[in-house]
Amino acid sequence: MTSHTSSGMLLMAEDDAxxxxxxxxxxxxxxxxVVTAATxxxxxxxxxxxxxxxxxxxxxxxxxxxxxxxxxxxxRIPRLRILxxxxxASIATAVxxxxxxxxxxxxxxxxxxxxxxxxxDDENEPAEEGDDAPETPLPLRRLECExxxxxxxxxxxxxxxxxxxxxxxxxxxxxxLDKHPVRERPLSGDH
Numbered sequence: 001m002t003s004h005t006s007s008g009m010l011l012m013a014e015d016d017a018x019x020x021x022x023x024x025x026x027x028x029x030x031x032x033x034v035v036t037a038a039t040x041x042x043x044x045x046x047x048x049x050x051x052x053x054x055x056x057x058x059x060x061x062x063x064x065x066x067x068x069x070x071x072x073x074x075x076r077i078p079r080l081r082i083l084x085x086x087x088x089a090s091i092a093t094a095v096x097x098x099x100x101x102x103x104x105x106x107x108x109x110x111x112x113x114x115x116x117x118x119x120x121d122d123e124n125e126p127a128e129e130g131d132d133a134p135e136t137p138l139p140l141r142r143l144e145c146e147x148x149x150x151x152x153x154x155x156x157x158x159x160x161x162x163x164x165x166x167x168x169x170x171x172x173x174x175x176x177l178d179k180h181p182v183r184e185r186p187l188s189g190d191h
Contacts, residue, residue, distance in 0.1 A: 043073065
């Protein structure tokens, strides 16, 4: 078990009460001060009342959307590090969460150590203004890259069609592909 002294105040926006209690306890033992919310409205109220440093947001908060909550939290606290949790993992959801301001994305079930790593990774490496350093941790960049490569493969290598499907400008797609060239797919089913 990793121990962190005074890691900061963390908002957990989670409608599954049993999961929220268990994870809050585990994170408390790792040095976080945890406040919980079961709805988007409660989460925004917590953001108004507390000096939050981190947030864990569930994709589905009852009738509310965790994706919609991310930009609202970022608007209140621009430096808030947000982790999206979901039982409905998909690359498209991960990419959308990043576009909206999440720093990372984890699929449930998840353990507290994975949550801590996701919240604290790259935290102490601020990018300088004008720096082209990515704002997201490597796993999300990898997810985006794999999504782009899969779409490119489905479009038989057609850059223009891939860009259209990804709702991305062709030049932006080309720059991303230049940074992460398409890997050849293995011929056999072994990976």
